[in-house]
Amino acid sequence: MSAILEVKNLKTKFKTDKGTVSVVDGVDFSIKPGETLGVVGESGCGKSVTSLSVMRLLPANASNEGSITFQGKELISLAEKQMQKVRGNDIAMIFQEPMTSLNPLHTVGKQIEEAIILHMNISKLEAKERAIKMLKAVGMPRAEEIYGEHPHQLSGGMRQRVMIAIAMACDPKLIIADEPTTALDVTIQAQILDLMKDLKEKTGTSIMLITHDLGVVAEMCDRVIVMYAGQVVEETDVDTLFENPKHPYTIGLMDSIPSFEDEQEYLNTIPGSVPLPYEMPNGCRFAPRCSWAKEICHQQAPKLVEIESQHKCRCWLVTEEEDAS
Amino acid sequence: MNEKQPILEIKGLKKHFPIKTGFFNKVTGHVRAVDGVDFKVMPGETLGIVGESGCGKSTTGRTILRLLDPSAGEVLFNGKDLAKLSKEEMRQMRKDIQMVFQDPYASLNPRKTIRQILLEPLKVHGIGSSREERMKRVEEIIEVVGLRKEHLDRHPHDFSGGQRQRIGIARALILKPRVIIADEPVSALDVSIQSQVLNLLKDLKKEFNLTLIFISHDLSVVRHLCDRIAVMYLGRVVEIADKKQLFNNPSHPYTRALLSAVPIANPKAKRERVILKGDLPSPANPPSGCTFHPRCPVANESCKTKIPILQDIDSGHQVSCHLFAEGKLKETKEEMIG
Amino acid sequence: MKTVKKFLRTGLGVIGALIILTLILMAIFAHQLAPFDPNAQDYNSILLPPGGEHLFGTDDLGRDIYSRVVYGAQVSIKAALVSVGIAILIGVPIGLLSGYFGGFWDEWVVMRSVDAMQAFPFLILALAIAAVLGNGFGNAMIAIGIGFAPAFIRITRGQVLQLRNMEYIHAAKATGVKDLRIIFSHILPNALNPIIIQSTLAMASGILAEASLSYLGLGVQPPTPSWGSMLNQAQTIMTESPYATIFPGMAIFFVVLGFNLLGDGLQQTLDPRIRK
Numbered sequence: 039m040s041a042i043l044e045v046k047n048l049k050t051k052f053k054t055d056k057g058t059v060s061v062v063d064g065v066d067f068s069i070k071p072g073e074t075l076g077v078v079g080e081s082g083c084g085k086s087v088t089s090l091s092v093m094r095l096l097p098a099n100a101s102n103e104g105s106i107t108f109q110g111k112e113l114i115s116l117a118e119k120q121m122q123k124v125r126g127n128d129i130a131m132i133f134q135e136p137m138t139s140l141n142p143l144h145t146v147g148k149q150i151e152e153a154i155i156l157h158m159n160i161s162k163l164e165a166k167e168r169a170i171k172m173l174k175a176v177g178m179p180r181a182e183e184i185y186g187e188h189p190h191q192l193s194g195g196m197r198q199r200v201m202i203a204i205a206m207a208c209d210p211k212l213i214i215a216d217e218p219t220t221a222l223d224v225t226i227q228a229q230i231l232d233l234m235k236d237l238k239e240k241t242g243t244s245i246m247l248i249t250h251d252l253g254v255v256a257e258m259c260d261r262v263i264v265m266y267a268g269q270v271v272e273e274t275d276v277d278t279l280f281e282n283p284k285h286p287y288t289i290g291l292m293d294s295i296p297s298f299e300d301e302q303e304y305l306n307t308i309p310g311s312v313p314l315p316y317e318m319p320n321g322c323r324f325a326p327r328c329s330w331a332k333e334i335c336h337q338q339a340p341k342l343v344e345i346e347s348q349h350k351c352r353c354w355l356v357t358e359e360e361d362a363s
Numbered sequence: 364m365n366e367k368q369p370i371l372e373i374k375g376l377k378k379h380f381p382i383k384t385g386f387f388n389k390v391t392g393h394v395r396a397v398d399g400v401d402f403k404v405m406p407g408e409t410l411g412i413v414g415e416s417g418c419g420k421s422t423t424g425r426t427i428l429r430l431l432d433p434s435a436g437e438v439l440f441n442g443k444d445l446a447k448l449s450k451e452e453m454r455q456m457r458k459d460i461q462m463v464f465q466d467p468y469a470s471l472n473p474r475k476t477i478r479q480i481l482l483e484p485l486k487v488h489g490i491g492s493s494r495e496e497r498m499k500r501v502e503e504i505i506e507v508v509g510l511r512k513e514h515l516d517r518h519p520h521d522f523s524g525g526q527r528q529r530i531g532i533a534r535a536l537i538l539k540p541r542v543i544i545a546d547e548p549v550s551a552l553d554v555s556i557q558s559q560v561l562n563l564l565k566d567l568k569k570e571f572n573l574t575l576i577f578i579s580h581d582l583s584v585v586r587h588l589c590d591r592i593a594v595m596y597l598g599r600v601v602e603i604a605d606k607k608q609l610f611n612n613p614s615h616p617y618t619r620a621l622l623s624a625v626p627i628a629n630p631k632a633k634r635e636r637v638i639l640k641g642d643l644p645s646p647a648n649p650p651s652g653c654t655f656h657p658r659c660p661v662a663n664e665s666c667k668t669k670i671p672i673l674q675d676i677d678s679g680h681q682v683s684c685h686l687f688a689e690g691k692l693k694e695t696k697e698e699m700i701g
Numbered sequence: 702m703k704t705v706k707k708f709l710r711t712g713l714g715v716i717g718a719l720i721i722l723t724l725i726l727m728a729i730f731a732h733q734l735a736p737f738d739p740n741a742q743d744y745n746s747i748l749l750p751p752g753g754e755h756l757f758g759t760d761d762l763g764r765d766i767y768s769r770v771v772y773g774a775q776v777s778i779k780a781a782l783v784s785v786g787i788a789i790l791i792g793v794p795i796g797l798l799s800g801y802f803g804g805f806w807d808e809w810v811v812m813r814s815v816d817a818m819q820a821f822p823f824l825i826l827a828l829a830i831a832a833v834l835g836n837g838f839g840n841a842m843i844a845i846g847i848g849f850a851p852a853f854i855r856i857t858r859g860q861v862l863q864l865r866n867m868e869y870i871h872a873a874k875a876t877g878v879k880d881l882r883i884i885f886s887h888i889l890p891n892a893l894n895p896i897i898i899q900s901t902l903a904m905a906s907g908i909l910a911e912a913s914l915s916y917l918g919l920g921v922q923p924p925t926p927s928w929g930s931m932l933n934q935a936q937t938i939m940t941e942s943p944y945a946t947i948f949p950g951m952a953i954f955f956v957v958l959g960f961n962l963l964g965d966g967l968q969q970t971l972d973p974r975i976r977k
Contacts, residue, residue: 223415223643224621224624225639228636229638253628256628256630256632280628280629290555291554291555292628294554294557296583296584304562305561305562306558307558309559311556455877462872464868465868474890474891474973476973483878520974534872
């Protein structure tokens, strides 16, 4: 099954007054049709910028290198007019803050219709019908009434449903969801995650789910990439990620979450903090914080290597271990 | 029966914010942020207060400290009612009860150095008989929270979120208070930094023999740190129990839904999820009777009209629910998942 | 010391300071710097272009423009500093207290008064106050200062309203810091930026306002030179001799520029977030 999205050696650089900074530094991944790929990492790892690169929604001082192919079409070099046909239509995005991602001056219905009218060749009446249908599909109570209301009249959870409705309005093949439930209360989050799973099953759309919450990853994702300091450090399916994580950062991340099941006196921590983009260490970027780091880790940067079937890792310790065995 | 006296006892605490509309700012309603909260905190205990947005947990914390004046109720600190003290008397009490704030980026004055920020509490309360003594205390406390003397002459913007939160903790600690109220102290931090700060809090609690009230929406964090936990919904405490009781035997329907909603970091775990219908109602217009009834999977007619009160269902375990009081709610979850 | 060093690194701020310093020195040493008596009229030398004895030329009464500009500095700089000084002394404390404590006095007394004062065109307001106070430079400055005060009240109050909800203010209260100390030690330093900007703008307006008042007989009396009044008087002879307007005009331009740059430099110096 060929991938619907393929990202190869993506590099995203920003021009700042401190010079050109590489926020995404050589990222590879792919998403198959109907698959949910989790992109996990903490702030500053480059996960959001990666998604904006795919959508070509970066600010003027940013530049992209590498290759992003969607259904075989190369997106990086696509003309802006062509890219506009892709956005909202084939690839849709759901943002984190439903407060600020919806236009406060337009009604909810109008915002859903906007995408429909832009990409689909149907009449205004048909667009309205479809918009209401989408609102119902995302479980919005009193869909016809909500159609005419403004975002500030809705709660956070309802607004996020509207965002999902807008994203799904044109039957996209890929949805990029950037921390879609982080700003929501946990009981509302449960509703939204449930909804997303449901829609995914019904429409077979692929999802690129960006999050820092490993619980959400466990629930929603089929495969996962872990990002650190602008690079992918581990890639595997979700079961293997939780049962047999290999990269020290992944292991550290899993360990530092207070477990709901066992009792711990102290939480395991990862000492130090993420390096700033213009202060990247030589060698492995995680080495300064890694308790297993060896000499080679500080000197040479490891590459992302397939260590077992469908499991990649960027770490000298792991590749050496594999070599040994 | 060795009954220790609670260090803090909250009785019937209410905080209503008036809603003013119209040209003459007439009061047309109230936001009932805190609507009748009762609990006790024993010395040396860590009490967690959990709930979602609008439940009133932050407002409760601020009202206890008199950053907001209570609309009704008592806040008994070692027997003294903080709610009735004059402004000046309350100022004196602040030595003993301090707060750590949520936003590390907004809780430190950007124009002051760390040294100035930490000296201020000492100056205000006249602690230390000389400048040297105060300086020494500042230097001690900054190291206790894991930073260095060299950091004292920098400004807040030179530090990361986790470091700023440590400074906030140092500020709260420097007066050697008996009680610290921590309002979502790690929510704004990355996961790997959260664990650092949480470990620090655990250590400090032991070292300084603190009583800690830990307000959070994150159940896993609360479970890790707290001895007893109070669950709030729309301004009221719906359940309060010690850690084991709450997590092994959550009783209130809201608590059960809340616990089951937390995503588990284990793809193979079984999820018996109680999905609540609808949204959180607005505290300005709470539902009648039991405020949870519109979303409750097992509500009945009387829930719409009668307001429940906290009642003991076990030693140290209280629940505010009619069905429990009437013995109608089964201990199992099946009824709710349905 | 560190602050001075930081200021010196602000580049433009230093230029602004130098300009102001030059003009202040010019005002103080006017007697030494001016070759002629600024009020000495010489009907043999009217409307001369710049050159020779008269560096800037002469006006329609034969007075040396250069000397008048130099002496004019005294009036104009005093006008700028005194009027803005009064405005700040009145406006900032009222804005701070009113914004912090709120309530009836803030909403209905202070703000409605500010609204009422700002409803009048500035000059009319200043005129009215000056008329009440009487003639003379000092009274004119007070009038202008009072006229500027509402803007300072509004700006300061606006900052206070925003800042008093900042978490670090709550933290200060939780620590037990008294209100007055919170206002002056926590809020004021963070509220400075717009106040500084407003001051530099007001300096410029102050100079021009003084000119208008003097022109109308309520400030400096002729023949005492002030740049603003020189501008006014020279309007009629602009076609015959533009120099009488150019040089005082340039002087005003430099003062305004100087205060603006100084203001920028001060903002940068006082903000710890801006790295050295």
